[in-house]
Amino acid sequence: MRRLKLMLPVLSGIGLWLGVSIGALAGDLSKAEKAEGFVSLFNGKTLDGWIGSTKGYIAENGLLVCRKKGGGNLLTAKQYADFVLRFEFRLPPGGNNGLAIRTPRKGNPAYVGMELQILDNTSKRYAKLKPYQYHGSIYGVVAALRGHLKPVGEWNQQEVIARGTKIRVVLNGTTIVDADLKGIKPLDGRKHAGLSRKSGHLGFMGHGARIDFRHIRLKDLAAK
Incomplete structure (x- = not known):
């Protein structure tokens, strides 16, 4: 027992050095989240x-990593309608990814489903984007409030609440999108058939940059 007690601080130190907690390695949920009905979508291993682009992502030191030269669409095998999704992400300089929700397996989730942008807003390469292309925006449809990302290299916490036609995105404690899709007109003027979808897969959309994800957990609001 004494040896085990001595090893725990060492293991904790290793976890902190790698940028991930021991709890994250095990895919643990907090007691409060378990009581609320959350489940972990990523076991850390x-x-x-x-499903989808499983070669474009890897499990590494308890993190879900989008490969720099990989990426593509990595989707949950299960489909969801109404839900609360919580996750953490870490961006490199110029990082670009997306969160797909209510999407079918085939097609571009930004149009056949919905894409919530994951982006390093501070990068000079993105200085001239349209408002609906910045982080947290429902791509092409609703522009997100800017100015609430942590500095590049730090962990961000994000929550997405999808309930019927209402989508809310909370970044590091601040609501950056609070939209009702009923009757909405996309800002990009394009057809977004996915806005009327009631359910589908969710997942990540890699665009040629390494992005780290962890603590991916979901509460299915449609579950009985």
Whole structure:
């Protein structure tokens, strides 16, 4: 027992050095989240429960990593309608990814489903984007409030609440999108058939940059 007690601080130190907690390695949920009905979507070790571009992502040191030269669409095997999704992400300089929600497996989720942008807003390469292309925006449809991302290299916390036609995005404690899609006109003027979808897969959309994700958990609001 004494040896085990001595090892725990060492393991904790290793976890902190890697940028991930021991709890994250195990895919643990807080007691409060378990009581609320949240489940972990990523076990920290494998891509079990995920489909699509499984070669473009890896489980590494408890993190879900979008490969720099990989990416693509990594989707949950299960489909969801109304939900609360919580996750953490870490951006590199110029990082670009997306969160797909209510999307079918085939097609571009930004149009056949919905894409919530994941982006380093501070990068000079993105200085001239349209408002609906910045982080947290429902791509092409609703522009997100800017100015609430942590500095590049730090962990961000994001929550997405999808309930019927209402979508809310909370970034680091601040609501950056609060939209009702009923009758909405996309800002880009394009057809977004996915706005009328009631359910589908969710997941990440890699665009050629390494992005780290962790603590991916979901509460299915449609579950009985």
